Amino acid sequence: MTTQKATHQLTKQHNRDLVLMTIFNHDIISRADIARATNLTRTTVSDIVTVLLNEGLVKEVGFGSSQGGKSPILLSIAADSRFLVGLSLGKEKFIGAVVNLRGEIKDIVEFPVEDSNGEQALQLVYQILDQLIKKRKKSIAGIGVGTPGLINTREGIVLTSVNLDWQDLPLAQLIQKRYGLHVSILNDSQATAIGEYIYGGDHKEHKNMIVVNVKHGIGAGILINGRLFQGDGGGAGEIGHVVVEKNGALCRCGKHGCLETIASVSAVTQRVQTRVREGAKTSLPKNSHAITLDTIEAAFKSGDSLTRQVVLNAGHYLGISLANLIGTLNIQKIVLTGDMTRFGTEWFDAVQKAMHDAALTRMAQDTKLEIGTLDFKACVLGASALLTLDGYSLLFNQSSDS
Numbered sequence: 001m002t003t004q005k006a007t008h009q010l011t012k013q014h015n016r017d018l019v020l021m022t023i024f025n026h027d028i029i030s031r032a033d034i035a036r037a038t039n040l041t042r043t044t045v046s047d048i049v050t051v052l053l054n055e056g057l058v059k060e061v062g063f064g065s066s067q068g069g070k071s072p073i074l075l076s077i078a079a080d081s082r083f084l085v086g087l088s089l090g091k092e093k094f095i096g097a098v099v100n101l102r103g104e105i106k107d108i109v110e111f112p113v114e115d116s117n118g119e120q121a122l123q124l125v126y127q128i129l130d131q132l133i134k135k136r137k138k139s140i141a142g143i144g145v146g147t148p149g150l151i152n153t154r155e156g157i158v159l160t161s162v163n164l165d166w167q168d169l170p171l172a173q174l175i176q177k178r179y180g181l182h183v184s185i186l187n188d189s190q191a192t193a194i195g196e197y198i199y200g201g202d203h204k205e206h207k208n209m210i211v212v213n214v215k216h217g218i219g220a221g222i223l224i225n226g227r228l229f230q231g232d233g234g235g236a237g238e239i240g241h242v243v244v245e246k247n248g249a250l251c252r253c254g255k256h257g258c259l260e261t262i263a264s265v266s267a268v269t270q271r272v273q274t275r276v277r278e279g280a281k282t283s284l285p286k287n288s289h290a291i292t293l294d295t296i297e298a299a300f301k302s303g304d305s306l307t308r309q310v311v312l313n314a315g316h317y318l319g320i321s322l323a324n325l326i327g328t329l330n331i332q333k334i335v336l337t338g339d340m341t342r343f344g345t346e347w348f349d350a351v352q353k354a355m356h357d358a359a360l361t362r363m364a365q366d367t368k369l370e371i372g373t374l375d376f377k378a379c380v381l382g383a384s385a386l387l388t389l390d391g392y393s394l395l396f397n398q399s400s401d402s
Ligand SMILES: [Zn+2]
Pocket: 240, 241, 242, 251, 252, 253, 254, 255, 258, 260
């Protein structure tokens, strides 16, 4: 291809993506309004819209009000014209979902993990994808995976995932080879952050946002100017493995006293179990194996002093870590997600108080802390938000690129 031809091709693709994105960002919009929003000529917009209509990606949905001449035809995304697959690889279960272009979950499957790791965990990923993709093979545009660990998203490699026992695993390439589809992989907290940002309410009014995912592990996803910030090594937001307690408990990463060893679901469960074994006064069963997150939650809500102490201490340390994020980034919207949010207002208040106590008063006051709205769905939705990450070209049939 000549340089000139290549440039022309790129411009064409850029304009097409721009028009599609504009239609995406509106429920309904006319060709004239697209031209205004994109600064493209009306002829260019019309030509692109014709292609989009032929591709089935966009549909005409009626007429707008006339401003003089003919009433304009309104366009909208054809939500079910393409699907994206999102996977969330958690500690206890893997969840996979087929999502349409408006983020509506069409199919969802859940597999318990039961200590699967290494090759077994990979087979489980295939099993889920086999099941999800079979039904809609032709209209699936790509697969996104949110997985715990340190990820090189650009190269699609899981550098290290302690839970799943994966090291330098070329996960994107493996999945791509098996299904012939575009694949993107992300850290699970980063995927959760994207899910919350795009689908979790009015977040998009904010350019910057941090989502802190507090479950078996703890990680944050940082969005700057509406885009995920991953840092130089992909690990931006890995606050769970920063030491916050000198001579603290041993962490799965090999260090002692990481935030995760105090503030995560695993830490809270283990701490309560240990204290029960030591004979602490509690309403919980004496058999520490019978102590789960569910029983701890129930005891906490009934005012049990041991669980209150452990859970609120967990919140306190999390709040101090949030203060560090505020001091580093001064991002004024922080959303908390994950299983620890089950402890409700009291836990939330403990987090917020510690955050205020540990950060510069004015900066903390200007920071809005809230609980996410999507629960476990945030990660699969974020993983499936491939268009935001990898562009709208994914949606086009190969034939239209020639
Ligand atoms: Zn650690």
